[in-house]
Amino acid sequence: MKLAATVARLDAVEWLRTMKADSVDLIITDPAYESLEKHRAIGTTTRLKHSKASSNDWFKIFPNARFPELFREMYRVLRKHSHLYLFCDPETMRIASTVGEDVGFKFWKPLVWDKKRIGMGYHYRSRYEFILFFEKGKRKLNDLGVSDIIECARIYNGYPTEKPVEVSDVLVRQSTAPGELVVDPFMGSGSVGIAAVRAGRNFAGSDICVEAANVASKRFSEVGVNVEEWQTAPGRRSAAPTRTT
Numbered sequence: 001m002k003l004a005a006t007v008a009r010l011d012a013v014e015w016l017r018t019m020k021a022d023s024v025d026l027i028i029t030d031p032a033y034e035s036l037e038k039h040r041a042i043g044t045t046t047r048l049k050h051s052k053a054s055s056n057d058w059f060k061i062f063p064n065a066r067f068p069e070l071f072r073e074m075y076r077v078l079r080k081h082s083h084l085y086l087f088c089d090p091e092t093m094r095i096a097s098t099v100g101e102d103v104g105f106k107f108w109k110p111l112v113w114d115k116k117r118i119g120m121g122y123h124y125r126s127r128y129e130f131i132l133f134f135e136k137g138k139r140k141l142n143d144l145g146v147s148d149i150i151e152c153a154r155i156y157n158g159y160p161t162e163k164p165v166e167v168s169d170v171l172v173r174q175s176t177a178p179g180e181l182v183v184d185p186f187m188g189s190g191s192v193g194i195a196a197v198r199a200g201r202n203f204a205g206s207d208i209c210v211e212a213a214n215v216a217s218k219r220f221s222e223v224g225v226n227v228e229e230w231q232t233a234p235g236r237r238s239a240a241p242t243r244t245t
Contacts, residue, residue, distance in 0.1 A: 008206035008230040009213045012185035015206040016073035024077045025180035028192045030087035031062040067099045075103045081137040083175040105134040115154040168195035190216030
């Protein structure tokens with residue numbers, strides 16, 4: 001099976017708007033949610049300076065006010081029977097779960113990513129992150145025996161807020177079949193995409209950070225996947241690769 005990967009350097013919502021309706025099989029994404037700035041200001045999350053994998057001091061926050069347009073576009077591009085997973089904290093969950101249901105998704109529950117070691121903060125230091133599980137239509141999970149707690153150590157000294165490939169691998173294998181298309185509009189260093197292509201799925205992702213897109217493209221090349229790169233929005237052309245079988 002010949003797999004395809006597309007990497008764009010665009011705002012998440014603008015990029016999704018270039019895609020055709022009902023063209024995506026799964027979205028897994030991790031927006032730079034607004035409450036990160038609050039946590040960072042009081043020292044309850046990582047104070048990013050220059051990591052070993054990036055010269056990026058921090059990243060542009062995606063404001064809560066933009067969640068309605070983001071969820072509308074994610075709902076539009078997903079096929080009728082498909083899933084959406086969104087990483088966030090408990091504060092953002094209260095907003096995102098409501099907005100998601102307002103546009104038509106069924107919000108099932110938060111999955112818990114157990115990072116196995118505590119992080120920064122006080123008032124009980126954080127060891128977990130939520131992954132909100134949404135459904136459009138009805139799609140059965142591939143393995144009904146999988147727990148709602150995913151245990152995987154966090155990544156240290158990686159790209160800012162980088163997620164382990166192993167976490168996304170669970171989600172990809174649960175909610176897609178080989179050859180289907182996985183999308184991440186806030187792809188960062190591309191960990192969702194790596195999980196997708198390793199599992200035999202196609203991938204399309206975007207990030208407004210040029211360095212993130214470059215890191216992701218390099219990672220895809222290293223696993224032998226040809227990458228189509230975009231600098232700007234290509235008019236009416238679909239931003240997602242087609243399925244391959």
